[in-house]
Amino acid sequence: MIGSVKSFITSSQLANIAQNTTQSVAAETTLKSIGRPGFILIDKDIDSDTKQYAAAKEFLYQATCLAVYMALIVPVFKKGGFKIAKEKIFKNTEGFEHFKNVKEYMYYRKLADNPSVNNRMRTLEKERLTDKTKIRDKYNETLQKELEKKDPDKFAYVKGAVELSNIIGSVLGLAILAPQVSHAFIHPALRLLGLEHKKDKKTQLAKIDTKA
Amino acid sequence: MLKKFLRNIITYVNKTGKKIYLSVLYGLGKAMAIADLIKRTCKSLGENNKPTYVVMAIAAVKGICRPAFTMMDKTENPETKKYTALREGLTEAIAIPAYWGCGELAGKLAKKAFNNDKALANRAEKNLMFIGVCTAALFVIPALCSIAIKPIMHKIGLKAPDGHKDKNIPPAPAQANTTAILKQSVSFNNSIYPKMSTFTSRPQTGLRVGGL
Numbered sequence: 443m444i445g446s447v448k449s450f451i452t453s454s455q456l457a458n459i460a461q462n463t464t465q466s467v468a469a470e471t472t473l474k475s476i477g478r479p480g481f482i483l484i485d486k487d488i489d490s491d492t493k494q495y496a497a498a499k500e501f502l503y504q505a506t507c508l509a510v511y512m513a514l515i516v517p518v519f520k521k522g523g524f525k526i527a528k529e530k531i532f533k534n535t536e537g538f539e540h541f542k543n544v545k546e547y548m549y550y551r552k553l554a555d556n557p558s559v560n561n562r563m564r565t566l567e568k569e570r571l572t573d574k575t576k577i578r579d580k581y582n583e584t585l586q587k588e589l590e591k592k593d594p595d596k597f598a599y600v601k602g603a604v605e606l607s608n609i610i611g612s613v614l615g616l617a618i619l620a621p622q623v624s625h626a627f628i629h630p631a632l633r634l635l636g637l638e639h640k641k642d643k644k645t646q647l648a649k650i651d652t653k654a
Numbered sequence: 655m656l657k658k659f660l661r662n663i664i665t666y667v668n669k670t671g672k673k674i675y676l677s678v679l680y681g682l683g684k685a686m687a688i689a690d691l692i693k694r695t696c697k698s699l700g701e702n703n704k705p706t707y708v709v710m711a712i713a714a715v716k717g718i719c720r721p722a723f724t725m726m727d728k729t730e731n732p733e734t735k736k737y738t739a740l741r742e743g744l745t746e747a748i749a750i751p752a753y754w755g756c757g758e759l760a761g762k763l764a765k766k767a768f769n770n771d772k773a774l775a776n777r778a779e780k781n782l783m784f785i786g787v788c789t790a791a792l793f794v795i796p797a798l799c800s801i802a803i804k805p806i807m808h809k810i811g812l813k814a815p816d817g818h819k820d821k822n823i824p825p826a827p828a829q830a831n832t833t834a835i836l837k838q839s840v841s842f843n844n845s846i847y848p849k850m851s852t853f854t855s856r857p858q859t860g861l862r863v864g865g866l
Contacts, residue, residue: 463707531693598700599700618719
């Protein structure tokens with residue numbers, strides 16, 4: 443038990459998620475979308491209709507946030523941020539000159555994070571399924587030499603630029619864009635699920651007013 | 655070096671008296687300082703991207719934008735707007751230190767637990783920080799908000815407008831006066847509580863942090 447907890451806490455995969463803005467925000471939003479409606483549903487002080495309504499609303503909100511984030515913010519800001527940093531801010535220096543796009547850098551980073559040099563070399567010799575060329579051919583001589591070292595350069599500036607643009611994207615997406623989108627989407631969705639009726643409030647108020 | 659060069663030019667322009675160029679030079683200096691700041695931020699994020707950074711940034715922007723959006727809503731009455739905006743602002747104001755505290759606390763715990771192995775301690779610190787942030791989002795912030803917000807609002811002197819009062823309490827007097835009409839129009843589904851779907855405003859029960 444203690445061993446499994448220790449291995450979970452020191453897991454390199456979890457460390458990768460924790461260090462990656464996109465993955466950590468997505469993981470947190472997924473947890474919220476399951477956890478918060480769950481807590482609402484197990485609350486014994488609320489009647490069942492209210493519970494269903496509140497849980498559905500919370501789930502829809504978090505799900506919309508996640509969808510907006512993954513569909514729009516991640517690709518736009520990740521790619522755009524890398525491009526701006528490469529061409530305008532760093533002007534093809536500090537490691538940006540070795541990578542054409544963010545995907546290429548991420549793949550290199552994944553390889554460089556592998557602590558075993560032998561495993562890295564084996565991966566470099568593998569053939570790609572798409573065009574049958576070796577993975578080694580994707581990298582220039584500098585990068586190949588780096589990967590042969592025990593502690594290869596991970597190009598902190600490139601990683602930082604990607605993370606900075608992801609943070610900006612996350613802030614804009616989750617704090618400004620997603621609430622607006624979900625505001626437009628949630629009420630029709632709740633009506634579709636039969637948890638909210640459009641004219642209920644108006645009808646009830648009208649009836650009460652005439653009698654009063 | 656470029657900065658020193660720019661400073662020399664500014665001093666020279668100051669001496670010659672052609673102060674029309676000064677604003678251009680100061681602007682250039684400012685742009686260079688911003689680029690410098692971005693580069694430094696990129697380096698520090700590339701070396702160590704804590705999971706607390708992004709969630710704190712999102713909470714900070716939410717704390718400014720959500721109350722602002724609420725106050726700009728022209729359809730709501732001013733008292734309700736003030737109450738809702740303050741509540742949203744307070745929620746995010748509680749969220750920022752909660753994220754930071756939980757993350758840092760979990761990170762320190764990891765450092766203490768793995769103090770004999772630096773590499774493991776480093777990985778565990780990031781992982782536990784991430785777990786701390788998730789815990790804050792799921793448990794700590796909703797708990798803190800439900801404890802702190804009501805007394806703070808009470809101290810400020812803002813009371814919940816009618817639409818924000820607890821929906822669990824059935825509106826007994828209204829029911830008593832309009833029994834005949836309500837029997838025809840509203841179905842209570844064999845429960846003493848009215849359906850949530852009869853209200854279009856959000857429920858004030860359960861976990862509401864981050865929700866609409």
